[in-house]
Amino acid sequence: MPEYDISKVFSTITLDQVVAARVPWSGVVRKGQVLRIIDLESQQAVDALFYNAHAYHERYSAQDTLVNQGAAYIGKGGRLFSNEGNVLMTVVEDTCGRHDTLAGACSCESNTVRFGHETKYMHACRENFLLEVEKYGMSKRDIVNNVNFFMNVPIMQNGELVIDDGLSAPGGFVDLRAEMDTLVVVSNCPQVNNPCNGFTPTPIRVVIGDPVSI
Amino acid sequence: MQIDQQMPEWYRARYNQLRDQALLAESGARPTFTPIEMTESSVLHRETIPGGWYWSTLLPRGQALRLINTSGNNGVSVGLWNADDLSERYNAGDTIKLQWTTCLTTGRVLFSDMGRVLTSIIGDSCGFSDTLAGGSTPQSNARNFGNEGLRNTRNNLRLIAGKHGMAQHDVTSCITFFSHISTQADGSFRWIDGDIRAGDHVDLRAEMNLLVAVSNCPHPLAPEKSFAPGPIEAVRWQAPAIKPDDLCRTFCEEARRGFENTDPLFV
Ligand SMILES: [Zn+2]
Numbered sequence: 001m002p003e004y005d006i007s008k009v010f011s012t013i014t015l016d017q018v019v020a021a022r023v024p025w026s027g028v029v030r031k032g033q034v035l036r037i038i039d040l041e042s043q044q045a046v047d048a049l050f051y052n053a054h055a056y057h058e059r060y061s062a063q064d065t066l067v068n069q070g071a072a073y074i075g076k077g078g079r080l081f082s083n084e085g086n087v088l089m090t091v092v093e094d095t096c097g098r099h100d101t102l103a104g105a106c107s108c109e110s111n112t113v114r115f116g117h118e119t120k121y122m123h124a125c126r127e128n129f130l131l132e133v134e135k136y137g138m139s140k141r142d143i144v145n146n147v148n149f150f151m152n153v154p155i156m157q158n159g160e161l162v163i164d165d166g167l168s169a170p171g172g173f174v175d176l177r178a179e180m181d182t183l184v185v186v187s188n189c190p191q192v193n194n195p196c197n198g199f200t201p202t203p204i205r206v207v208i209g210d211p212v213s214i
Numbered sequence: 215m216q217i218d219q220q221m222p223e224w225y226r227a228r229y230n231q232l233r234d235q236a237l238l239a240e241s242g243a244r245p246t247f248t249p250i251e252m253t254e255s256s257v258l259h260r261e262t263i264p265g266g267w268y269w270s271t272l273l274p275r276g277q278a279l280r281l282i283n284t285s286g287n288n289g290v291s292v293g294l295w296n297a298d299d300l301s302e303r304y305n306a307g308d309t310i311k312l313q314w315t316t317c318l319t320t321g322r323v324l325f326s327d328m329g330r331v332l333t334s335i336i337g338d339s340c341g342f343s344d345t346l347a348g349g350s351t352p353q354s355n356a357r358n359f360g361n362e363g364l365r366n367t368r369n370n371l372r373l374i375a376g377k378h379g380m381a382q383h384d385v386t387s388c389i390t391f392f393s394h395i396s397t398q399a400d401g402s403f404r405w406i407d408g409d410i411r412a413g414d415h416v417d418l419r420a421e422m423n424l425l426v427a428v429s430n431c432p433h434p435l436a437p438e439k440s441f442a443p444g445p446i447e448a449v450r451w452q453a454p455a456i457k458p459d460d461l462c463r464t465f466c467e468e469a470r471r472g473f474e475n476t477d478p479l480f481v
Contacts, residue, residue: 057381061386063348063387064348064351066347067348067354067434067435070402071400072397072401072402083368083382083385085351085352102310102346103307103311104306104307105307107308109328109330109475110311110312110325110329111329112471113308113312113329113468113471113472114468116471117471118217121218122218126327139301142383145307155316155397155401156397157397157399158317159315159316159317160240160314160317161311161314161315162233162237193225193228193229195226198222199226200222
């Protein structure tokens with residue numbers, strides 16, 4: 001099991017914050033720093049977008065990431081590519097095994113299609129994303145397919161795809177090392193209509209710090 | 215009933231029911247429907263797109279675009295925007311998630327980021343497309359052909375977007391037809407050889423007024439060692455009036471609800 005004690009992992013901690021269930025968060029991770037996202041109570045989907053902190057038009061691209069690694073999931077060693085073909089962040093530690101980058105974020109509009117029109121007025125990740133990216137002068141056009149940490153989306157050889165129960169345990173975490181100064185925008189997913197949160201959204205913890213040099 | 219205040223068990227039972235119904239639609243026998251044929255009298259415009267190049271068209275609701283893989287190329291990529299509101303565009307994640315499948319062929323629809331149907335796939339003689347790995351980029355050309363300066367889908371789509379007043383951030387995910395990719399249990403992609411034939415075609419019917427972008431570049435995971443895509447043909451044609459048994463509108467409950475979100479734009 002990778003080290004959980006953050007005092008042994010980080011030499012300095014610049015941010016350590018609990019993000020309540022259903023709400024957004026954003027912050028800049030400087031090049032060389034590590035962002036740890038901790039799934040405090042287990043099975044919580046954490047939807048995340050990534051932007052070059054100095055030029056927001058360069059941002060996470062799911063299709064670049066998938067084609068460059070030739071695989072559908074992200075795990076330890078995985079690199080998050082931008083739409084310019086650069087690496088934004090690298091997954092340097094991971095207790096979960098794999099994370100989704102295909103299914104994107106929930107939205108009020110897609111909820112009506114997937115779960116029925118009666119779910120239209122339920123809070124959704126894209127509402128979180130929109131309010132958060134607008135703080136940086138961005139708009140809906142800047143919201144792209146995102147990473148869903150701790151979310152389990154198995155794909156069959158025939159193409160069948162479901163969202164299954166999350167695999168992460170309480171205290172599970174993922175460590176992302178910034179390869180450039182990166183703005184990270186998170187929606188702590190409020191979805192209750194599929195098992196991405198075990199049907200019960202729970203808080204997460206985010207820590208940014210300088211890693212202990214090895 | 216308060217949909218946002220139920221117990222987890224209630225949501226789980228509901229999810230399982232929706233999942234089982236959706237997977238049955240995919241695996242069960244396809245419903246009978248009237249095939250939609252393109253007739254010569256319905257043709258509005260023809261264009262030949264050279265290998266490596268791009269082309270775009272406005273496609274009003276009710277018209278269809280036939281892409282003919284004249285040369286048997288491994289991949290033709292397509293980007294889609296709502297022509298009346300360019301901030302609305304193709305969303306690969308929603309398209310596969312909402313239909314519970316990555317297998318997008320005849321009977322399936324492509325969704326925008328606003329829960330609406332952009333286009334129906336009303337014909338597909340090939341049967342294989344990929345919307346996970348996306349189109350080629352300068353980096354994939356460098357890796358595949360040792361030359362990042364070759365024409366690529368990323369830049370082709372950016373050129374089309376730019377010529378319609380959009381910018382880099384408007385080019386996100388695309389779908390690549392005539393590409394057979396299989397996802398292995400460990401998540402790795404495998405290109406399946408032997409399924410792409412010269413002369414195959416795909417028919418996309420516009421369900422709203424669309425800007426359609428086409429890039430004639432090989433899929434980045436295709437096995438060719440040299441960059442030599444041949445020309446393809448694009449045909450814009452008038453699709454017949456929609457019948458009550460229209461496959462794309464009746465195939466699954468999710469698509470039906472997507473059309474319920476789309477059609478009110480036009481009444
Ligand atoms: Zn969500």
